Amino acid sequence: MTTHGHRSDSQVSALREKFLERPLPELPGVRDIISASWRRALEHQVDADEPDPVFVADRDEESMLVRSATPILDNLCSELAAHPVAVLLTDADGLVVHRSSMDRSLDSGLDRISLAPGYSYAEESIGTNGIGTTLECQEPVLVSGFEHFNSRLADFECAGAPIYHPVRGQLVGVLDLTSWAGTPGPLLLTLARRTAKQIEEAMLAGTGARELALFREYLVSCRRGSGAILAVNEDVVMVNNHARELYDAADRAALITHSADVAGSSTPVTVLADLPSGVVARLEYRPVYSGSVLAGGVFRVKSQSASRRTAGHADPQLAGVVGGSPAWRQACSAAQASFTSGNWLVLTGERGTGKAALAQAVARHHSPGGHLIVRDCEGVDDYEAWAAALAEEVAGGNSPAVVLRHADTLGTEGMRRLTDLFTTWQAAPPAEVPSWVAVTLSGAPRDADAAGWLMPFFAHTVEVPPLRHRTEDLRRLVPHLLARHAKGRDLAPSDGCLRQLMRLPWPGNIRQLERVLAEVSRHHRSGTVEVTDLPAECRTITRRRLTQLESIERDAIVRSLAANHGNKERAAAELGMSRATIYRKIRAFGIVPGH
Structure with a gap:
């Protein structure tokens, strides 16, 4: 017994x-x-x-x-x-x-x-x-x-x-x-x-054998030439001084992201990477083994003579909107082509991607002294009065450009009123109608049949990419938005902070990013913004959309970890949960500990 x-x-x-x-x-x-x-x-x-x-x-x-x-x-x-x-x-x-x-x-x-x-x-x-x-x-x-x-x-x-x-x-x-x-x-x-x-x-x-094998190959590669060298496995990233001198923080973050996608390969690979600065980098990957076990890989990085995204001609920069990624530049070019050709434009894409901002930037760029009317279709109670006010402002505005936001939220009556207004404009003399009309759609219209009445008026449709499809633009967006909210204060992201922001899915797109950076600027007056300065929602890397309860729980864990200097046992005790539970939730939420 x-x-x-x-x-x-x-x-x-x-x-x-x-x-x-x-x-x-x-x-x-x-x-x-x-x-x-x-x-x-x-x-x-x-x-x-x-x-x-x-x-x-x-x-x-x-x-x-x-x-x-x-x-x-x-x-x-x-x-x-x-x-x-x-x-x-x-x-x-x-x-x-x-x-x-x-x-x-x-x-x-x-x-x-x-x-x-x-x-x-x-x-x-x-x-x-x-x-x-x-x-x-x-x-x-x-x-x-x-x-x-x-x-x-x-x-x-x-x-x-x-x-x-x-x-x-x-x-x-x-x-x-x-x-x-x-x-x-x-x-x-x-x-x-x-x-x-x-x-x-x-x-x-x-661990010692794998990392030693990787380190030795990294040193050998550094001695063989004067170029940029990266060595990567799941635990280690090594970057030589040449890489630090040649590439800024955003470009290095992008290089590390691209290298992580390749580093598990057992055979040599060469990939091209569009960097936030506009440079195209050529990454030549060679796997490194410790015995028969893959220890990681070494990358030799070379800049191409010309960027793929800027080859040919460069589009003029639009004031008020920021980005240089191929997807963003394509959207900007297509929107400008619509304006210069006099064709009305539909801008589609997820909420918060900057559709209305792009339309306004195009109008101001190509008609600097012109009148611009921006109206939100969401939350309109009296469609008759709303349409009448818009018609009156256009009639007295010397051929203004018109941007209508959230047109997908219009009900059947709203669609009908807008269709009648567009029909009137199409038949009127040029001096009495808008010089250009752009509408934004963030989803399926409330009345799909009624929305079909509007589409014949628009010759072009441009899709604005979500932020997760152009994360390299964060190199420009983050300093731009920080400067907007810092109001003259010197505030800049660290390399680690920028890398973390580039890893996030951004379901709320630029609107979410701006809200995050506004919060950062309120709590961090000047200096360098580190990962630990980011709000809880940015300290995780999970791509699953969390429920409201999960978000509350995640934020509580992040705050407790920060208050306890990363000590998981003390954080668990403070939150009244077991150590095993906090480990599991840290993994499930993809929480990135501060350093």
């Missing part, structure tokens, strides 16, 4: 039942580490009788942890072949990524409680156990029989030992040995500790 100090398993079972009926602050006879875990399980509302661990289909089975641990775990499993012991490995969230055992009966028992690859054994998922409690306590933990919170786990003895990254020092996983209850637990715990250390040593050897 398993014993817990001087208590038998049946006595611990009775204490557990008593605790579940009436949770007491003190539990004599139950180890402190176990009673504290039981309380956390109650807080997480974990079922005490039916195990229901979370299943995650997308798990990383090719991580450095798994690669380093696999031969060690295979060897250990062979050594334990005569014993009913399962060897398990989890990631830092308690997600099982490996299980091996030579005992069919034990395997069947573990399958019944879903202690298998893909299932999370974090405490908030299953309660007290050798994996989740080890993650919470960050120390080796033995959980025996009815010390498990869930009664279905009482048949097992579990010994977990944490595994730490040998270079960064962060917790990366747990090595767990599980057997039937009654197996000598201290022996399992000793073996778990020893195996975890072996895995850490293997990770150190692998």
Whole structure:
């Protein structure tokens, strides 16, 4: 019979039942580490009788942890072949990524409680156990029989030992040995500790060998020539002085982004990259190996003699709008061609992309002294009065240009009034009608049939690209918008800040970017803007649109991490969540820690 100090398993079972009926602050006879875990399980509302661990289909089975641990775990499993012991490995969230055992009966028992690859054994998922409690306590933990919170786990003895990254020092996983209850637990715990250390040593050897191989090849490449050199893998970025001298912060950020897309290739590759400055860079990639393992890659970067986007002729810069990417320049050129040819224009695209701003910039550029009328179609209550006021202003405005925003929000009556007005203008003398009309559409019109009445009046349609399709323009947009809101104060983004902004999906486009930078300028009076100065929504890299509740939770985690200088344990305690939970949410939300 398993014993817990001087208590038998049946006595611990009775204490557990008593605790579940009436949770007491003190539990004599139950180890402190176990009673504290039981309380956390109650807080997480974990079922005490039916195990229901979370299943995650997308798990990383090719991580450095798994690669380093696999031969060690295979060897250990062979050594334990005569014993009913399962060897398990989890990631830092308690997600099982490996299980091996030579005992069919034990395997069947573990399958019944879903202690298998893909299932999370974090405490908030299953309660007290050798994996989740080890993650919470960050120390080796033995959980025996009815010390498990869930009664279905009482048949097992579990010994977990944490595994730490040998270079960064962060917790990366747990090595767990599980057997039937009654197996000598201290022996399992000793073996778990020893195996975890072996895995850490293997990770150190692998990390050192990979990064040393990459560093050596980087040095060789730097000595061979005077050009710009980058060396990249999932953990390391090296940039030589020539690259820093040749390319500014935005161009370097773009180079690193392009290199990351290629660096996992096992064969040499050459790619062309349009940089924010307008330069086209040629990246010649060569993979670097440490033995048979890909260690990363080295890039030799060369600037082309001419930019692809500016070859031929350059479009004149439009005042008030900023950008140099091919997609943006194409939209600008097409909009200007519409104006100069006298053809009315429809500008389509997501909200916040700058459609109305582009239309106004085109009108002001080609008719500097002309009258410009801008009207918003959204929120109009009295379409008759609205259309009459527009007609009156056009009639007295000496052939103004007209920009109508959010035309897709017009109802049937609004579309009819506008169609009547356009028909009148088409038949009137040139001096009494607009010189040019542009409308913006951000989505499907409220009345698609009625919208069809308007389309014959417009010869051209131009799609304005979303910001995520022209992130290189952030090099110009960010300083431009910061200057607008800083009002004379010296405020500029750091390299890291610009790289982070370029990695974001920007669902709200330029409008969202401007709101973010306005907030930054309110809280950061002057100097360099770092990643830590950005609001919470910009400290993540997830491309999934978060719900309102998730956004609130994400912001709270980011603020707490910042207040606790990146210490996840203190942040978790401050927020009232477990350490495993905060790790999982940091990963799920793609939160980027400040440096």
